[in-house]
Amino acid sequence: MQAWRVHENGEPGEVMQLDEVEAPTPGEGQLLLRVRAANVNFPDALLCRGQYQVRPPLPFTPGVEICGETEDGRRVIATPALPYGGFADYAVADAAALLPAPEALDDAEAAALHIGYQTGWFGLHRRAALKEGETLLVHAAAGGVGSAAVQLGKAAGATVIGVVGGAEKAGVARALGCDVVVDRRSEDVIAAVKEATGGRGADVIYDPVGGEAYTQSTKVVAFEGRIVVVGFASGVIPSAALNHALVKNYSVVGLHWGLYNLKDPAAVLRCHETLTAYAGKGLIKPLVSERVPFTGAADAVQRVSEGVTTGRLVVVPEGAAA
Incomplete structure (x- = not known):
């Protein structure tokens, strides 16, 4: 072979x-x-x-x-x-x-x-407890990991803001269903997110990028918001300023999906059943x-x-x- x-x-x-x-x-x-x-x-x-x-x-x-x-x-x-x-x-x-x-x-x-949507589901639901009507911000929304989170956010009834790099990726994010798309190459991400949320910020932020994206997240996370750390595609692992999390009253939560295979494999199976049902209804693809x-x-x-x-x-x- x-x-x-x-x-x-x-x-x-x-x-x-x-x-x-x-x-x-x-x-x-x-x-x-x-x-x-x-x-x-x-x-x-x-x-x-x-x-x-x-x-x-x-x-x-x-x-x-x-x-x-x-x-x-x-x-x-x-x-x-x-x-x-x-x-x-x-x-x-x-x-x-x-x-x-x-x-x-x-x-x-x-x-x-499997990996992208399981990561998205566990990150948004198990770790961040995303609720219907909340605002979800997804970094790298047109990428493989981000696109899954966008679809899952919409399936959960959230308003989704997608941050992308470039006009082509902005078009992809819109086609995926993002309610607001921010092009980090031509827009001020912090100003754009604050404008889109009336100054409140995003309830849940899904970050597979790290680096500058994480820094931006800390400036636009809402009161009692949750930043879900999924990966570091930028190559830069940020250091969290815990005093900032304390003062602004937000949470930083990590998501290592692979651990669920070891610690709670039944949850992985239940998630797959949910994703299969979503796919059958056309909620995710x-x-x-x-x-x-x-x-x-x-x-x-x-x-x-x-x-x-x-x-x-x-x-x-x-x-x-x-």
Whole structure:
């Protein structure tokens, strides 16, 4: 079979190599899955660089989220067990963690559902307790993680403000359903959010960016607001000024979705059932901006890492349906 493998750490476009290898052998409690579609995530780039919290042995195949098919023909969503990731003809996954792919979504959409939407749901509902009628601000609203949060915010009955970088991404955010779109490249984010909220600020702020975005969040968070820290796509991990949180009476909450798989796996299953129902009703639909041929996987991971894409890029192995 063919598999993209990383033999040394570095930039994805430079270190991902297309190899001909034997299909992996599943370990105890694992299954071999034929990959139908593999979503590109920012952690794939961090894995290539050796900067992720998990460091699989070299060589390894990145690709942390797939829609796959079991040997008995079931269409499933999975997070592959590294080092046998999803940018390959076949991947390995823990049998207990497999989830049925929603019938309402095609393979590429299903591949892009699991991590981003689970992260969004847990972040907005479990960690921030988003309520109907509240205002939600989403940084990087046109990206893969942000677009999921926008759709989930609208499904929850929130007013959604999307912050983006550039006119093209602003158009994507509007199409996703953002009530207000702020282009950080041409607008003052703080002034624009205050104007949109009548000076009150946002009740919940969803931040997968960090850096300057987090600083802006602290200046536009409402009384008793909640800033949900999801990631640091900017590459800058901010230091929270706790005296500021005290004076303004807001909360900063972290969201590491992967911990729920360890601490409360039943909650992950319940969330998937909710997301499947949402998809069936048309409330959510992963924004797949590009279905990438298998040979373009390394370039796709590189582009996602550079923040130049919108929505989701999904790699489709040769001969697979999407």
